[in-house]
Amino acid sequence: MARIVFFTGAGVSAESGIPTFRGKGGLWEKFKVEELATPEGFFRNPKKVWEWYDMRRQAVAKAQPNDAHRLMARLEEECGDVWVITQNVDGLHQRAGSKNVIELHGNIWRVRCLDCGAVYYEYTTPLPEYPPKCKECGGMLRPDVVWFGEPLPMDALERAWDLSRTADIFVVVGTSGLVYPAAQLPYVAKENDAYVVEINPEETPISSIADEVLREKATVGMREIYPRLRERCGE
Numbered sequence: 001m002a003r004i005v006f007f008t009g010a011g012v013s014a015e016s017g018i019p020t021f022r023g024k025g026g027l028w029e030k031f032k033v034e035e036l037a038t039p040e041g042f043f044r045n046p047k048k049v050w051e052w053y054d055m056r057r058q059a060v061a062k063a064q065p066n067d068a069h070r071l072m073a074r075l076e077e078e079c080g081d082v083w084v085i086t087q088n089v090d091g092l093h094q095r096a097g098s099k100n101v102i103e104l105h106g107n108i109w110r111v112r113c114l115d116c117g118a119v120y121y122e123y124t125t126p127l128p129e130y131p132p133k134c135k136e137c138g139g140m141l142r143p144d145v146v147w148f149g150e151p152l153p154m155d156a157l158e159r160a161w162d163l164s165r166t167a168d169i170f171v172v173v174g175t176s177g178l179v180y181p182a183a184q185l186p187y188v189a190k191e192n193d194a195y196v197v198e199i200n201p202e203e204t205p206i207s208s209i210a211d212e213v214l215r216e217k218a219t220v221g222m223r224e225i226y227p228r229l230r231e232r233c234g235e
Contacts, residue, residue, distance in 0.1 A: 002232045005167040008086045011174020012218045016063040050130040057125045065096035068218035071226045073097035079233035085160045106145035115139025164188040171197045174218045177204040
């Protein structure tokens with residue numbers, strides 16, 4: 001049975017109404033990354049950072065998984081050895097039904113206490129105060145996401161590396177291919193003889209190594225490739 005690994009970025013969730021970070025209309029055109037997505041920015045003004053994250057949490061709460069999310073989940077249900085490695089923090093893959101999900105950049109619904117280290121999911125939105133306080137000790141919470149200048153969680157990165165090395169088919173969906181070390185994963189898959197597919201309306205650095213490129217949005221590309229993936233996973 002073929003192992004199929006999806007590697008997803010902001011382009012997948014964009015069709016659910018969640019803005020991308022880069023490119024035209026991306027969040028970093030409107031907001032300053034150093035103020036909102038770095039440890040330094042958080043400690044300078046935790047209230048401002050939490051107001052921004054709560055705005056995003058409210059937008060994510062209203063969003064629904066789209067066909068790209070749902071088809072990946074369906075493929076996992078039908079085939080078993082199907083995995084999603086995602087740079088997204090919105091949890092839409094899980095809401096669509098995917099269980100084999102590796103989150104490289106954390107989850108916007110998870111919080112971490114800077115005092116006692118507690119980590120838990122907090123779905124209240126809007127939050128009653130900024131910054132929110134830990135339910136365990138009353139300490140200050142931060143979003144449990146990876147900010148610029150921070151390392152990726154080692155367990156997630158190691159699992160993503162292993163899956164990339166052992167993938168038979170590696171499908172890159174809606175990612176710019178610019179954020180490292182995550183962007184290295186398609187190259188790891190290619191070096192280990194995976195068949196690499198890219199679904200993206202724009203050219204990226206990954207395009208040059210892909211065996212197949214679909215210049216489509218995530219939903220259109222997934223609808224196109226799903227029957228072939230379903231056939232391959234049964235081999």
